[in-house]
Amino acid sequence: MELMVMVVWTLWYRRNQIKTRHLDFPTSQVVPQASQTLSDFKLHNISLPSLQGVVGHVRAQAQWSPPPMDCFKVNFDGAIFLELGKAGLGVVIRNWQGNVMASLSEQAPLPISPDIVEAMAAAREISFAQELGIRPFILEGDSDVVIKTFMATEDSLSSFGHIISLAKSTLTTNE
Structure with missing residues (x-):
C-alpha cells in the first residue's frame, strides 16, 4: 500500500515537473524513484524510544545572533x-x-x-x-x-x- 501511494505521488510530481519546468524523467523511472523515496522516508522517520520517565531531558537553548551589518x-x-x-x-x-x-x-x-x-x-x-x-x-x-x-x-x-x-x-x- 505504501509503495502504491508513493508511485501515485511520484506520477503527480513528474506531471508537475513537466508542466512547470519542462523537466521530464522517463516513466520507466517512476517505480524505482518511488521505491527510493519511500526508503529514504522510512530511514529518516525512525521512531525514537519513548522519553517517558526521563528526568532532566532539556533541549539546549539556542542563542540568537544578529546578522552582519546592512543585512x-x-x-x-x-x-x-x-x-x-x-x-x-x-x-x-x-x-x-x-x-x-x-x-x-x-x-x-x-x-x-x-x-x-x-x-x-x-x-x-x-x-x-x-x-x-x-x-x-x-x-x-x-x-x-x-x-x-x-x-x-x-x-x-x-x-x-x-x-x-x-x-x-x-x-x-x-x-
Missing part, C-alpha cells in the same frame, strides 16, 4: 492549533542591531504535518520580506529539515518540497 535576519516559525483546526505562521524581521523592523502573524488551514507548517511559514517569510523590499536577508528557523531543504540544490520529494521549490523560485526571479 537582515528573517526568522520564521509555525504552530499547530488542533482545537481550532488551524496553523499559525509567524515571521519576525530584525536588522543588524537586533531591532524588529517588521513582524507578521497569520492563520492558515491545518496541513497534515508539522514540517508542512514550518515550510509554509518559511515560504511566507520569503514573500513577506520581498513585499517589504528587505534585501539582503538571512533565513532562520528552528526546523532543520526545512532549512536543509532550502539549502539543497536539487528539488525535494518530501511532502513540503513543492512549497520550498515555489519559494526558492520567487527568490531567483525577483533578484
